[in-house]
Amino acid sequence: MLEDSVIFVENLSYTRRRHRVLYDLNFTLAPGATALLGHNGAGKSTLFSLLATALKPTQGSIGLQVGSQRVDSRRQGKQYRKHIVLVPQQYRPVPGLSVEQHIQYVSWLASNPSSKANRLAQEAIEATSLQGLVDRKTTELSGGETQRLAIAGALATGARTLLLDEPTAGLDPSHKDAINQLIQTVGQERVVLVATHDLYQLDKIYQHVLALKRGHLTFSGQTYDFLAPFSGSPQQQAPAAFNYFIEQ
Template identity: 30%
Template structure:
């Protein structure tokens, strides 16, 4: 099982949303990190065929098991589960009716679909709201319905665009753990700008900026690449604004002896103390995006 993106370029007018983008995905979880406008959603929309590719050979290829996904057509779409960042609902539908509707679009036999729907509603903690109208759901509840519909049909490729937006901390952990369990025999693309969503579950992390991959690797590899690029200094609340004006600032932490400001960069000032034992993926994110 292999999904390949080969030298894909996508333009909107004079803007290159993706620029000669290449990546090979096999079974596992791939965290795709980037700020808004980095190209994450464009990549997802090309894989799901929600936007057309640029014309010409130079636009690149997207292949599943060596075959172009556009030629595979419905065969490919049947093995893809997609959770968009936002989706309009029929407000009069109940959660269960919406999932039944999506199952029929995916051509899942009714008996199989009903069993899966009951299981998925339990997983996303919506069983007791199964017959409630989606129009009355909170944003977090709607996100959970969207996740459930992406998992209908036991897809081989699962594409999640900001899947934990609007979820409370407990729900985020539950959903992350469930996604991790699915990854043994599936390709999961998890696009987000929230580092904590993927730092503990991703097999590989891609940092995407201006339509290009600026860094990729396992979380451990990326963290090790930040050796001698992270430093801290004790400060007061009044000093934080001035320090932020001069440095790529990471976290400001409250410790027992006062505030500590963390910065990232290649040339760290001597008055800061280098940190090499407590680096995390958020430091990597700040290094590339701040």
């Protein structure tokens, strides 16, 4: 059983070339799946880059707590990065490697010793149901299989926080359902933040929602509270909530 981890974001702002991209964000990410909603240009990618330490905040702080240990992303960056991994939308696996070799390689890149890397890779293969594809070359995978490989690699690092950027974009319904089920499963023990435009089954996949509108956080809380003010079924509530918190 993994130790619980929690992400703390406090007064986070980011300015690029005198243009403010994010404004004073405050939120907490606990274990579970959280949907990050917002239009293109709302600041989702910038937020992911800040959480992954690819960018430095203009103001504010990002911290990670694992058990009783609090780690600051700036002052203890190397230690912080051990616990968080970003999976980009356009994931490009290493060509020439098999699925199993690729996952082992990603785990090794995360500074896991060989024995631990192999163990984490096997656990990740099982968690993502890739057992039947371990010998297939990464370049021979479908889009849905590549996304499962990407998540498997993230799990194999041993990180407790996963940032997934549009993991179901462009997938057919069956592969989309498989990825959504995987998000639910992975979120049982880890913090999983998913940037998505897909409102289908929002209430079933995600426990929490963050809504961004032009760099401002307009909602942070449980999915139930995001949907509850609006009438109808969850499939009717989700677009209404999106319209209220993001469109208006």
